[in-house]
Amino acid sequence: MKTIKQLADEIWEYAETGFEEYKSCKAMCEFLRQEGFEVEEGIADMETAYRATYGSGAPVICFLTEYDALFGMNQVADKTEYQPITTNEDTGHGCGHHLLGTGAIAGAMKFKEYLEKNKVSGTCVVLGCPAEESGSGKAYLARDGYLDNVDIALTWHPSNYNQVVTGSSQSCIAMFFKFHGVSSHAAGSPHLGRSALDACELMNVGVNYLREHMESSDRVHYAYTNVGGKAPNVVQSEAELKYFVRSTTNPKCLVLKDRVINIAKGAALMTETDVDVIFDEGLSNTVPNFILEDVLANSFKKVYTYDYSKEELEYAQSFKNTYNIINTLSDLPEFVCDVEVLKEDIKNNPIHSYFAETKHSDVCSMGSTDVGDISWVVPTAQINTACYSHGAGSHSWQWVAQGKSNIAYKGMMLAGDILCDAAITLLENPKLIEDAKNELKKRLGNDTYTCLIPKNVKPHISKS
Ligand SMILES: [Zn+2]
Numbered sequence: 195m196k197t198i199k200q201l202a203d204e205i206w207e208y209a210e211t212g213f214e215e216y217k218s219c220k221a222m223c224e225f226l227r228q229e230g231f232e233v234e235e236g237i238a239d240m241e242t243a244y245r246a247t248y249g250s251g252a253p254v255i256c257f258l259t260e261y262d263a264l265f266g267m268n269q270v271a272d273k274t275e276y277q278p279i280t281t282n283e284d285t286g287h288g289c290g291h292h293l294l295g296t297g298a299i300a301g302a303m304k305f306k307e308y309l310e311k312n313k314v315s316g317t318c319v320v321l322g323c324p325a326e327e328s329g330s331g332k333a334y335l336a337r338d339g340y341l342d343n344v345d346i347a348l349t350w351h352p353s354n355y356n357q358v359v360t361g362s363s364q365s366c367i368a369m370f371f372k373f374h375g376v377s378s379h380a381a382g383s384p385h386l387g388r389s390a391l392d393a394c395e396l397m398n399v400g401v402n403y404l405r406e407h408m409e410s411s412d413r414v415h416y417a418y419t420n421v422g423g424k425a426p427n428v429v430q431s432e433a434e435l436k437y438f439v440r441s442t443t444n445p446k447c448l449v450l451k452d453r454v455i456n457i458a459k460g461a462a463l464m465t466e467t468d469v470d471v472i473f474d475e476g477l478s479n480t481v482p483n484f485i486l487e488d489v490l491a492n493s494f495k496k497v498y499t500y501d502y503s504k505e506e507l508e509y510a511q512s513f514k515n516t517y518n519i520i521n522t523l524s525d526l527p528e529f530v531c532d533v534e535v536l537k538e539d540i541k542n543n544p545i546h547s548y549f550a551e552t553k554h555s556d557v558c559s560m561g562s563t564d565v566g567d568i569s570w571v572v573p574t575a576q577i578n579t580a581c582y583s584h585g586a587g588s589h590s591w592q593w594v595a596q597g598k599s600n601i602a603y604k605g606m607m608l609a610g611d612i613l614c615d616a617a618i619t620l621l622e623n624p625k626l627i628e629d630a631k632n633e634l635k636k637r638l639g640n641d642t643y644t645c646l647i648p649k650n651v652k653p654h655i656s657k658s
């Protein structure tokens with residue numbers, strides 16, 4: 195029988211990116227089957243999504259997993275300088291999702307043991323959510339009803355810090371704008387050409403003017419995904435942009451998206467080109483849940499211990515030394531109650547050495563996550579645990595390198611223990627579940643969940 199540590203290490207080795215997590219998904223499903231869970235694979239039109247269930251009846255507590263890796267993050271384990279593995283593809287677990295998925299399973303297994311031992315009503319669900327980095331896996335699961343019978347969703351993310359996550363995140367819509375024109379000789383017959391590249395440029399100029407008239411918490415960014423070719427003496431007939439449109443709530447994001455589309459239409463009109471708008475991805479804003487944040491904070495305080503050997507602290511220090519600490523001090527987690535204490539910890543310790551309490555917040559942080567979609571449907575909350583030394587943050591080679599270490603493993607097991615303790619607390623106190631549900635209802639008001647991904651869009655790897 196494989197251990198939890200071996201499962202995490204295996205997924206680290208596979209380092210598969212969004213919607214291609216075939217081996218990682220299979221390893222998790224096999225592991226859960228051996229643990230006595232009933233496992234459904236390939237759900238919601240995603241080959242690498244799964245749902246594992248144990249027990250029956252209410253409450254239904256869902257542990258969310260992730261297991262996708264990142265491109266450009268290939269790195270040798272435990273090495274304190276950047277060194278890619280030459281035999282591997284250029285992918286790696288720079289966001290720690292091998293720990294995320296496995297730690298959630300560790301928590302679910304423990305919760306399963308509790309259900310078994312106490313012979314109580316309750317269902318433990320592990321939801322296998324692929325493609326977090328790009329692909330919006332959880333949004334499809336929420337859209338297609340996989341959370342409808344769930345009472346509470348709990349999750350975590352590996353981090354440099356021990357804290358309960360609070361606040362909201364942005365809604366986001368990703369779209370391609372494909373402009374079609376007419377090619378011609380740029381010197382000999384420019385009057386016959388209709389430039390798709392001009393259309394892209396005018397669209398971007400238009401959006402740059404739009405920025406002055408959006409809410410300051412909105413964000414719009416773009417990239418050229420096709421510049422139309424390398425020849426200046428050809429009028430470019432095909433060119434394409436990819437846009438992200440972000441706002442603080444889904445309804446606002448939809449309005450902003452329409453304003454951006456209008457600008458694209460204007461650019462097409464000006465240049466006598468045509469434009470196709472191709473929907474790519476959609477992520478909902480996160481709805482915080484203070485009731486659940488309190489439950490997680492209490493479990494954190496109950497379960498957390500600072501317990502590292504001398505070797506583990508030296509290991510963490512060796513990675514802390516690879517990064518300029520000033521940068522860390524300028525990028526502290528939001529909503530921590532005592533920032534000065536945290537700064538001292540960062541300066542003086544190799545790894546976060548205590549549980550940092552956070553103040554409840556509704557404030558929307560810049561950036562988006564597909565946990566947002568789940569949080570519209572079911573009360574959801576998450577924690578961070580320190581799996582990495584102070585210093586470099588997520589999406590760094592330092593995180594990949596530390597991914598199989600003892601400190602990473604300890605952070606992962608801590609997260610599993612806290613999530614399990616919270617699940618038990620909720621099961622034993624049904625009033626908390628009711629309160630968490632009422633809080634969600636109150637926050638949504640008259641809004642109901644409408645996934646930003648239209649029904650006809652299937653899960654896909656983003657391609658222009
Ligand atoms: Zn990430």
Ligand SMILES: [Zn+2]
Nearest residue numbers: 289290291351
């Ligand atoms: Zn991540």
